[in-house]
Amino acid sequence: MLAVVPTPVTVRAPAKVNLHLAVGDLRADGYHDLTTLFQSLSLTDEVTVAVADEPGLEVHGEGADAVPTDSSNLVWKAARALAAHVGRDPDDTKLRIAINKGIPVAGGMAGGSADAAATLVALANLWRLEIGRDELATVAAEVGSDVPFVLQGGLALGTGRGEQLVPVLSRHTYHWVMALDSGGLSTPEVFRELDRLRAEGNPPRVGAVEPVLEALASGDPNQLALLLGNDLQAAAVSLRPGLRRTLRAGVNAGALAGIVSGSGPTCAFLCSDGDAAVRVAAELSGAGVCRTVRVAQGPVAGARVITGDDSA
Numbered sequence: 001m002l003a004v005v006p007t008p009v010t011v012r013a014p015a016k017v018n019l020h021l022a023v024g025d026l027r028a029d030g031y032h033d034l035t036t037l038f039q040s041l042s043l044t045d046e047v048t049v050a051v052a053d054e055p056g057l058e059v060h061g062e063g064a065d066a067v068p069t070d071s072s073n074l075v076w077k078a079a080r081a082l083a084a085h086v087g088r089d090p091d092d093t094k095l096r097i098a099i100n101k102g103i104p105v106a107g108g109m110a111g112g113s114a115d116a117a118a119t120l121v122a123l124a125n126l127w128r129l130e131i132g133r134d135e136l137a138t139v140a141a142e143v144g145s146d147v148p149f150v151l152q153g154g155l156a157l158g159t160g161r162g163e164q165l166v167p168v169l170s171r172h173t174y175h176w177v178m179a180l181d182s183g184g185l186s187t188p189e190v191f192r193e194l195d196r197l198r199a200e201g202n203p204p205r206v207g208a209v210e211p212v213l214e215a216l217a218s219g220d221p222n223q224l225a226l227l228l229g230n231d232l233q234a235a236a237v238s239l240r241p242g243l244r245r246t247l248r249a250g251v252n253a254g255a256l257a258g259i260v261s262g263s264g265p266t267c268a269f270l271c272s273d274g275d276a277a278v279r280v281a282a283e284l285s286g287a288g289v290c291r292t293v294r295v296a297q298g299p300v301a302g303a304r305v306i307t308g309d310d311s312a
């Protein structure tokens with residue numbers, strides 16, 4: 001009898017920006033307690049997973065050269081975690097994975113987490129698993145703190161390491177310009193820098209999250225702009241002082257406000273509408289403060305199948 005080889009599955013997963021990122025103290029397990037508001041963005045990665053005799057990983061697109069293709073890539077961690085969860089041999093996954101990157105690498109936008117979330121959804125489909133989104137989110141949390149959010153997408157309040165999510169109703173679309181830096185920043189290093197700055201002095205802390213939720217409910221980007229905040233910004237700027245200039249240039253170009261996205265170094269500029277975003281992007285790209293710019297909007301859907309057999 002001929003074995004039936006399943007059709008490769010392609011999944012698209014979004015980037016994220018933290019509209020509010022309050023970092024608590026360092027925990028005994030090396031993580032920090034967070035209170036954060038995640039919004040998914042229309043910058044996306046696509047991951048295609050196929051069953052193959054020769055396992056392998058290839059990466060194309062935005063910043064592909066900087067992505068590891070060995071077993072340290074988060075897509076393999078995701079594949080192993082899901083295999084173990086459903087009782088398959090984690091070391092015998094026989095997969096070929098291709099990543100097409102649209103999300104900046106090590107940019108503070110959860111690009112690696114998006115690839116991991118996409119891999120989980122692709123494998124659930126490829127292996128025809130009877131697994132609900134909640135169960136998949138449990139596996140996602142083992143893979144990384146941001147993976148459950150990019151799996152879910154939309155707008156959500158995250159606590160714990162950022163993996164405990166409550167969806168937030170969202171009826172409004174927000175328009176962003178993202179300024180991509182020429183290099184990446186390591187997330188653990190940025191958290192360590194924040195610990196160091198806090199041991200030395202008293203870097204500013206973001207306020208309460210409730211007013212941000214109210215501003216989001218109003219749908220007025222001007223209100224939201226006043227409340228965007230990120231505790232990791234001081235640490236990212238301390239490690240990459242040029243970001244100060246980038247943040248200023250975005251506002252000078254007409255953005256309502258700018259923040260460092262997550263652990264950086266990508267800067268996110270909120271704009272009043274889509275046309276304003278295009279104008280800000282054009283002006284910012286000529287200001288010589290970043291490698292390139294992208295216009296994006298959010299929230300968008302989480303990781304979802306775009307080709308292959310979606311009946312599973």
Ligand code: C5P
Pocket residue numbers: 030031032033034143144145146160161162187188189191
């Ligand atoms: O969960 P993930 O592997 O993506 O986290 C990467 C690193 O970021 C952690 O090892 C830790 O240094 C830091 N981190 C943290 N607190 C969090 C999330 C991440 O300190 N809540």
